[in-house]
Amino acid sequence: MKERTQRVLNRFLSVNTFLTCEDLSKEFNISERTFRNELTLINQYLAENNYPSITSVRGKGLKLELSEVDRDKLLSKVDDDRESDYYRPNERFLALLLDISDTTKTTLLFEMEEKLQVSKSTLDEDMRKLRQFLNKYGISVVSLTKQGIVLKGNERTIRSMLYDVINSMTDIDYLMGYRDIDAVNTFADQLVLDYLDASVLRIIGEHYDNVMEKSKVEINHVYRNQSILFLGIWVRRLQEGNTLSELAKVKAEIREGPVRNFVDSICMEFGLYPTINELNYTTFTIESFNPKDMNNSFDWVTAQLLAIQLIEHVEKVTGIPFSQRDEDLYEGLYKHITGLLSRAKNDLHVFNPLKDTIKESYVEIYQAVTCFKKQIEDYIKKPLSDDEIGFLTVYFSTSASQIKQKEQHVYQAVVLCNHGISTGKLLAANLKEQFNIEIVAVLSSYEIAFIDKLDVDLVFTTISIDYHRKPVLLLNPILRESDKKEIKDFLHKNKDRRRTISNKLDATKLMQDILKLIVESGGKVTQESYQKVEETFKEHHLKINTREIQPMLQDILRDSNILLKQECNDWKEAITKTAQLLVTEEVIEERYINAMIKSVEEYGAYIVVGKHLALAHARPEDGVNKLGVSVMTLKEPVNFGNPDNDPVKIVFCLAAVDSYSHLNVMKNLIELINDEEKLDQLITAQDLSTFKQVLYGSKVME
Missing domain, CATH: 1.10.10.10 (Winged helix-like DNA-binding domain superfamily/Winged helix DNA-binding domain)
Known part of the structure; x- marks a missing residue:
């Protein structure tokens, strides 16, 4: 068949x-x-x-x-029923590649003819296709007298190639043991399991779960699988004696934390003694798979700028009011983009098994995200893959479904999904929107035991499970028309289980509108009056997302923190002079200035975020005491080393204490980046009054 x-x-x-x-x-x-x-x-x-x-x-x-x-x-x-001795062309390709990649044995073409049961001409054609494929990675296939057929190329590139091939040709859930290994029904899966060793992948997975759970790090199934596959290849290559060249320096130093502990545990388990360069490379690569918080990334401000701009762009293109769901959507996008930037710097590709289905099911949003990719590519200096676009689309699709949801739901259910947290949330949102189902939790397959502890009526799953205590329906992770028919039939059969649930109203927007009316009516919102309004809302059981009630730029930028027409000899002096204002007011410590300068020296002029505008910053733990901003315009522009946006004429210094309290400040800065006329007027302003009027005014001055 x-x-x-x-x-x-x-x-x-x-x-x-x-x-x-x-x-x-x-x-x-x-x-x-x-x-x-x-x-x-x-x-x-x-x-x-x-x-x-x-x-x-x-x-x-x-x-x-x-x-x-x-x-x-x-x-x-x-x-x-499939013949066990028959290989399809793509399986012959994989068998050849893995056999040649195995440096512990000699690969001879006449032996491969017999092993694959093909003629010499067929194998010659397979080898031609293999060479053509490897050429795009800069890898060649050569024949040596004693070693037979071998791969010749950069070790890091060979690992990346193996990672890409295995991801694209196999079912990664099979490889990671989420489905019964004995039930593997493709030769490709079995070839990879033989090469990497199923027991090795299982042990790596156990270490991953153990370290991450102890560190209270949320486990994302997709990123978990990608990390384990990468480590499986790494362990195999190291055991064979294939190591990175010491000349191929990695762009990050080893940082203490859960990922480093995970890598150390793998080294101990398999008796590996890698070089510092190998540890740097592997730790940084595994970190780049996981969405991070700002404390773990030097370019957290870039991720925030891109997340805010992406939300504004997709909202404008689609007409969907994503700003109504700003908190959850922003958090997901920000963390994903932070990981995306890290992956790009480390030349690492993350595989999205559902990208084609996402592209087909959410055409409008997918196209809107695709239209924004140039802005991301300007930062990463390389093409943005369809896999990443698919992941970003899921966050918006989930948010769009949540926006449309009704307040009344008549079923309570749990979603079991092994395609990642964001995909599970998307399935949950679609079930909630289209079928009046309240999703209590999104779980992975290894969390099945939690179902019994939840007050749910139904179970929706994207994987086959052995669970009989509640009605279970198997679905595709991205709902198709056939799934929707099955759901309707499933709900009808279990209609006696439905109940009525009432959601509390999110009154954040209402509170924002009331505060705005107070100001427009000539009043003033003080800290005391704000607290009274907040307490009144809580007394009436109205939910408020406090992350969305944040200060604007004019609320935290004091007159004493504005310098105009200053002379600076170079970019270091420009950063120092701008930041010293915050040191004086004890917003930051002196070491924060050193951290900002060191980041630019190490990673380049990424802080030049717009034409002629630099946003100096470091991580909160580098010496931030409280939220603060300072700004300085330059009498003569200074080059920071950013060919696209130099020379710099205005420098902002941001001191942030977390990922969210300064979001409105970031939005104000994005407005400046997109308004060249307003930016020019700020740069040429001769006095404080004019500068403030331009910066805070609703219109550009004539």
């Missing part, structure tokens, strides 16, 4: 409801005519094995009527 025919049959075996020809042809990306040919082949197979055919019911669709026992038997038979 052909692979696609097998997948179509498995789709019918996985559901007990009607499926339509139109839906399935879209799902498998084939024409309806091709799908009907597949259906003919499936029915022939079913008849040969004494099973009933797939039937068509007018107005409903197609269905395979089988008992649960027969379904399980047929699934096992379908998996076993």
Whole structure:
């Protein structure tokens, strides 16, 4: 049975409801005519094995009527019916690549002909395709007298290539043991498990979970799998004696923390003694898989600027009021972009197994994010992959679904998803929006035991699970039309379990509007009056997201922290002079200035965030006592080393205590970056009054 025919049959075996020809042809990306040919082949197979055919019911669709026992038997038979000695072209490619990558043995082409059971001409063509593929990585295939066929290229590039190939050609859930290893039904999966060793991947996964849980780090399933796969390749290459060149320096030093502890535990487990350069490379790479908080990244301000600008852009293109969900959306985007920037600097590609489905299901948002990619590419200096665009789209899609949700929900359920936290949240949001289902929690497969502790009526899962205490429905992570029909049928069967739940109103916007009215009516919002309004809202049980009630630039930029037309010899003096104002007022410590200068020396002029505008900053732990901002215009511009935005004519210094309290300040600065006329007027302002009027005014002065 052909692979696609097998997948179509498995789709019918996985559901007990009607499926339509139109839906399935879209799902498998084939024409309806091709799908009907597949259906003919499936029915022939079913008849040969004494099973009933797939039937068509007018107005409903197609269905395979089988008992649960027969379904399980047929699934096992379908998996076993493939000839074990037959390799498809893509599997021959993988078998060749992994055999050549294994430096503990000699690869000879005549032996590979016998192993793969192909002719010399077929293998020659396979080798030609392999060489062509490796060429884009700068890797060549050479034949040596004693070593046979070997890969020649940079070790770091070889590891990245293996990582990309395995990600794209295998089911990573199989590799990581989330599904029964004995049930692996593709040669590609088995080839990789033989190369990396399933027990090694399992041990790495156990160490990962142990270290991260002890450190109270939220585990994202997708990033977890990517980290384990990367470490599996790293361990294998080191054990074979393939190490990084000491000349290939890594752009980050080892930092103490959960990831470093994880890498150390792997080294101890497998008896590895890597160099400092290897430890730097591996620690930094694993860190880049995980969305971070600002304290772990030097470019946290860049991530914040991009997150805010991306939200504004997608809102403008789609017309969806994402600012209403600013808190959750911003947090997810900010953390993901921080990891994205780290991955780009380390030339690491993260694989998104659902990118094609996301692109198809959320066309408008995906296109809007794609239109913004140039701004991100300007920072990372390389193309933004479709995988990353897919991840960013999920955050917006989740937010869009939450915006449309009703306040009343009649079911309580849990979502079980192994495709990542953000994908699980998206599935939860869609269930909530479209089917009046209140999702109590989003869990991974290793958290099944928690279901019994939750007050839920139903379980929705993207993976097969052995759980019988509550009704369970298996779904695709991104809902298709066929899934929606199954959900309706599932809810109807379990309608006796529904209940009524009432959500509390989020009154944040109401509070903001009231405070604005006070000011517009000639009043003044003091700290005391604000606290009284907040207490009144709480007394009436109105929910407020305090992160969204934040100071504006004019609330924290004091007159004493503004310097105009100053002379500076270089960028270091410009940073120092601007920051010294905050040192005087004990907003920051002296060491904060040194940290800002060191960051620019180490990572370049990334703080020049707009034309002629620099935003000097370091991490909060480098000496910030409280939130503060200072600004200085320069009499003569200074070069910071940013070819796109030099020379710098105005310097802001930001002292932030966390990831959120300064968001409105960042939004004010983005307005400046996008308004060249206003920025020019600030730079040319000769007195404090004019400078403030331009900076805080609603319109540019004539």
